[in-house]
Every structure is written in structure tokens, then in C-alpha cells.
Amino acid sequence: MPKGNIKGGKKHKRNKNYASENKTLRLKEPGQEYAKVINCKGNCRFDVLCCDGKTRAAILCGAMRKRKFINQGQLILVSIRDFQDNVCDIIDSYEESQAKRLKSDKEIPDTFILGEENPYDNNDDNIEFVTDLPPEDIDDDFISVNKNSDNSDSDNDSDINIDDI
Numbered sequence: 001m002p003k004g005n006i007k008g009g010k011k012h013k014r015n016k017n018y019a020s021e022n023k024t025l026r027l028k029e030p031g032q033e034y035a036k037v038i039n040c041k042g043n044c045r046f047d048v049l050c051c052d053g054k055t056r057a058a059i060l061c062g063a064m065r066k067r068k069f070i071n072q073g074q075l076i077l078v079s080i081r082d083f084q085d086n087v088c089d090i091i092d093s094y095e096e097s098q099a100k101r102l103k104s105d106k107e108i109p110d111t112f113i114l115g116e117e118n119p120y121d122n123n124d125d126n127i128e129f130v131t132d133l134p135p136e137d138i139d140d141d142f143i144s145v146n147k148n149s150d151n152s153d154s155d156n157d158s159d160i161n162i163d164d165i
Contacts, residue, residue, distance in 0.1 A: 026092050027107060028077060034108050035078045035088070037070055046070065048078060048088070051112055056080075060090045068093055075099040075114055 028034060035048035035058065044060035058078055060070065070076060070093055077092040094102065102108050 025098055025101065026077060031082075032077055032079050032091070033088070034102070034112075035076050036112065036114065037072050037074050037076060040070070040072055046090070048076065048090075050078065050080075050088070051109060054086075056086050056088045058088050058090050064090065064093075073114075075102070075108075 033050045033052060035050045035056070037046050037058075038049050038055065039047040041047065044065055046058045046060070047055060048058045049055050056078070058076070070090065075094040075098075076090050077094070078088040079091050080088045099108075099114050103110075103112075103114060108114070
């Protein structure tokens with residue numbers, strides 16, 4: 001007889017995602033800083049802006065690889081290396097609700113902006129779309145040609161030869 005699932009079936013699996021809401025909030029210790037992800041480079045490497053004002057290269061620790069996903073603009077907890085000041089290790093990530101709670105508890109400085117900016121909302125291309133064209137910009141020859149072609153099609157329906165197509 002097969003062993004099957006010990007913990008339960010369909011209803012047990014349905015509630016497995018709710019455990020993250022009750023997760024305890026991990027605060028920083030000496031040698032650790034809160035940081036915001038600026039750029040995702042790939043291969044579990046990121047550029048982060050720490051609360052102390054420095055930009056560092058961050059590497060995702062092995063325990064978090066393939067288990068947690070880090071996105072641009074997300075708040076994380078990093079451990080700063082003693083022998084390399086410009087490199088740090090990511091040891092924890094925070095969801096939006098946890099980040100707001102940290103900011104309300106004054107763990108993160110007020111100058112540190114979280115989640116208000118959208119990385120996909122860049123209007124740097126300076127393209128303007130004009131919808132109201134004055135009538136003098138429209139080419140009169142184009143309009144007259146289209147009017148003539150509409151009338152000629154209805155007269156020449158009987159002159160169309162299918163073999164020519």
C-alpha cells in the first residue's frame with residue numbers, strides 16, 4: 001500500500017502560502033544594514049543602495065538561492081563584509097508590508113525611499129504625440145485621389161478579370 005502524504009491532502013496544501021504572514025520581523029544587528037535593490041545583474045548578484053548612503057555589490061547567500069526571489073526596488077537585509085567594504089551578502093528580504101512596518105518603527109531613515117518609484121515609468125524619450133493637426137497640414141492631393149479611386153472601383157466591377165489576378 002502506498003504511503004501517501006502524511007500531513008494531509010488538498011486542503012492542507014491550500015493553506016501552505018499563508019505562513020509568510022506570521023513570519024517574525026528580522027531586525028538588523030551590528031555589521032548588518034538595510035538596503036534597497038537598485039539593479040539586478042544576474043547570477044544572484046545585485047547593486048544595492050544601503051542606508052548608510054553607499055552603493056555596494058550584493059551577492060545572494062546560498063541558503064536563499066532558488067527559494068526566494070529578489071526584485072528591483074525591494075528592501076533587503078545585507079551583511080557587510082569586514083575585508084571588502086564595497087561587497088555585501090544578502091541574508092534576508094522583506095515584503096512590502098514588512099518594509100512599511102520597519103519604516104513606521106523608525107528602523108529605516110525617512111530619507112530612504114521605498115516603493116514609491118516605478119522603474120518602468122521612465123519618460124526619458126521625450127516623444128510627444130500630436131493629436132490635433134490643423135487642416136492645412138493635410139495633403140489635398142491625397143484626399144482627391146482617394147475620392148476618385150472610390151468612385152472608379154464601383155464602376156469597374158464588371159471589368160475585373162479573375163485570370164489577371
